[in-house]
Amino acid sequence: MKLEETILGHLILQPDLLNDLDIDKDFFRDQTQRLVFRELKKGNSDISLITEKVNIEGIASYLAGLLEGIPRTKPQSLTRYINEVKKERLKNELIKLISTGARSNYFDHDKIQAIYQEIVNLDLSSEKKTTVLLSEVEPQPVEWLWENYFPLGRLSMLSGDPNDGKTFFALDLSARITRGAAWPDGEKVGNPGAVFYLTVEDQAADTLRPRIDSLGGDPSKITILKPESDDFICFAEKDGLQSFENSIKGIKDLRLCVIDPILDFSGKVNPNAPEQVRGLLSPLSKIAERQNIALLLISHLNKAQSMSALYRTGGSTGAWLGKCRAAFMIFRDQEDKHLRYFAPLKANLAPKDPDRWSFRIIEGRLEHKMITEDIEIDDYINPQLRAEARESTYAVNWLKEALDTGPVDSKDIREKAEEAGIPERTLYRAMRKLKINPKTEGFGKFKTSIWSLP
Numbered sequence: 488m489k490l491e492e493t494i495l496g497h498l499i500l501q502p503d504l505l506n507d508l509d510i511d512k513d514f515f516r517d518q519t520q521r522l523v524f525r526e527l528k529k530g531n532s533d534i535s536l537i538t539e540k541v542n543i544e545g546i547a548s549y550l551a552g553l554l555e556g557i558p559r560t561k562p563q564s565l566t567r568y569i570n571e572v573k574k575e576r577l578k579n580e581l582i583k584l585i586s587t588g589a590r591s592n593y594f595d596h597d598k599i600q601a602i603y604q605e606i607v608n609l610d611l612s613s614e615k616k617t618t619v620l621l622s623e624v625e626p627q628p629v630e631w632l633w634e635n636y637f638p639l640g641r642l643s644m645l646s647g648d649p650n651d652g653k654t655f656f657a658l659d660l661s662a663r664i665t666r667g668a669a670w671p672d673g674e675k676v677g678n679p680g681a682v683f684y685l686t687v688e689d690q691a692a693d694t695l696r697p698r699i700d701s702l703g704g705d706p707s708k709i710t711i712l713k714p715e716s717d718d719f720i721c722f723a724e725k726d727g728l729q730s731f732e733n734s735i736k737g738i739k740d741l742r743l744c745v746i747d748p749i750l751d752f753s754g755k756v757n758p759n760a761p762e763q764v765r766g767l768l769s770p771l772s773k774i775a776e777r778q779n780i781a782l783l784l785i786s787h788l789n790k791a792q793s794m795s796a797l798y799r800t801g802g803s804t805g806a807w808l809g810k811c812r813a814a815f816m817i818f819r820d821q822e823d824k825h826l827r828y829f830a831p832l833k834a835n836l837a838p839k840d841p842d843r844w845s846f847r848i849i850e851g852r853l854e855h856k857m858i859t860e861d862i863e864i865d866d867y868i869n870p871q872l873r874a875e876a877r878e879s880t881y882a883v884n885w886l887k888e889a890l891d892t893g894p895v896d897s898k899d900i901r902e903k904a905e906e907a908g909i910p911e912r913t914l915y916r917a918m919r920k921l922k923i924n925p926k927t928e929g930f931g932k933f934k935t936s937i938w939s940l941p
Contacts, residue, residue, distance in 0.1 A: 490568055491514075491515060491572060494565060494568050495520055495524065496554050497568075498527055498565075499523070499527065499534065499550065499553060499554060500554065502527050504565055507566075508566060508569060510569055519543055519546070522540075522541045522543070523541055526540050534554075537550065538550065573609055574609050577605055577606050577609070581603065581606070584599055632742055632743060632781035633660070633674065634674055634837075635834060635839060635841045636841050637660075637781045637813060638813060638836050639780060639781050640775055640776045640779045640781075641772070641776070641811075641813070642768060642784060642810055642812060643782070643783050643814065643815075644784045644786055644807065645814075646787065646815070646816050646817075647816055647818055648787065648818065651817050651818055653785050654785070655698065656829065656846070657783060658698045658704070660783075661684060661699065661745065662699055662702035662703055662704025662705075663676050664676055664679070664682055664742050665679055665681070665709060667679040667680075668703075671855035671857075680743070681709070681710065681738050681739060681740045681741045681742065682742065682743045682744070682745070683710045683738055683741060683743075683744040683745070684709055684710070684711050684744075684745045685731075685744065685752065686711070686745070687719075691711055691714045695709075698851065701850070702852060702853070708740075720752055721752060722752050722754070722767055722770070723753055723755065723756050724754065727752075728774070732774050735778055741778065741780050742781065743780060743781045744781070744782050745783045745785065746782070746784050746785065748786055750786070753767055760806075761806040763806075764806030765809075765810060788816075808832065808833060812834075812835045813834050813837070814834075815830065816829075816830055820845075825847055825848070826846075826847060828844070828846075828858070829843065829844040829845075842857050842858070844857055879913060879916055879920070882909045882914055882916065882917035883917040883920050885907055885917075886900075886914070886921060886923075887921065890923075890939055891940070893939065894937045894938065894939035895937070895938055896936070896937060896938075897935070897937065898935070898936075921941070922941050923938050923939070923941065924941070926939070
């Protein structure tokens with residue numbers, strides 16, 4: 488597509504940009520383009536109306552071709568396109584003027600200098616400014632796929648150990664989008680939308696399709712790579728990024744793209760090297776913004792079980808989580824292996840902290856339940872903390888029972904706890920969890936501390 492046609496396509500999509508651009512009807516050399524531009528200047532931005540007014544054979548197909556693959560853009564981007572066209576025309580005029588001068592042995596130096604200066608001025612006006620006043624930035628609300636959870640136009644991450652249910656959860660999100668169902672918290676998904684699911688770990692025929700069917704999704708709205716295709720998308724390569732964006736451009740009403748798992752499409756990128764990870768994710772972030780989709784990266788946890796949950800995601804935390812605006816973790820309950828938890832690690836754009844959820848996979852569907860009590864993720868994924876958490880839970884239950892009949896002297900409590908095999912540090916941790924505030928009674932050698940439930 489010629490640059491003039493690209494510009495016209497942008498103007499049809501965003502006629503309000505006309506007010507910000509230095510452009511008139513003489514800019515377009517092609518007669519059809521001039522007629523379409525004239526209708527836009529009149530305020531006739533509806534394609535049906537333009538088709539009616541510009542009574543030329545094949546105009547409808549022509550307009551459809553102009554709009555194909557044209558994303559929304561900003562005035563400054565379109566200004567650069569316009570300046571490129573103007574510069575190309577001035578250069579051709581300059582070449583023609585010099586060629587004519589060479590044949591006639593006469594050069595119009597003033598005119599040559601004037602055209603050259605115009606080209607220089609266009610170059611200067613096209614230069615990207617690296618700074619802007621904050622007052623010049625128009626505030627915009629965050630658009631959400633699922634409010635407080637997954638923002639549109641941004642990267643999000645979902646991590647967890649193998650077989651903890653990450654793919655099932657992502658497919659459940661996909662199924663809800665394709666049928667326009669509600670999210671687990673009751674918020675409306677909206678009109679049914681499309682999903683692009685990129686994976687090489689799970690087979691389409693025996694995993695993806697059966698799960699989408701059991702989840703009640705519409706498989707006609709989910710695009711995947713052809714199972715028999717030898718082509719492989721690598722986001723560490725420019726061709727891979729271009730191929731990916733070209734693939735999603737043509738998907739109507741695309742809302743969500745899942746990359747499961749991200750490392751399978753990262754080539755030789757070292758997941759622990761921050762600069763390499765940022766170089767991988769920055770272009771993906773731009774694609775998500777340009778296409779206004781939620782881009783969900785699936786990640787396995789690293790092997791450092793003693794580390795906090797924030798540092799278990801993939802590799803370099805500063806890069807992976809730093810580039811993602813939202814991040815969540817899925818993990819299993821240690822007592823009930825069929826029970827999973829979905830908990831936020833970060834939610835930068837959310838006006839309030841997202842709720843935590845538990846879910847079970849029953850007959851191919853996810854049954855969600857909102858969690859009201861506090862859950863310490865580290866207690867579930869860190870073996871040492873998990874043991875301490877179990878010990879703490881036992882101590883809390885024991886202490887509640889010991890104080891159920893009324894206040895007890897702290898000395899008696901400590902002695903009974905020791906008999907029950909509860910270390911003193913665990914007993915005091917249980918005391919803090921129960922929000923027990925010991926009260927002092929008596930004086931001198933008769934002074935004692937009394938514990939009672941709030």
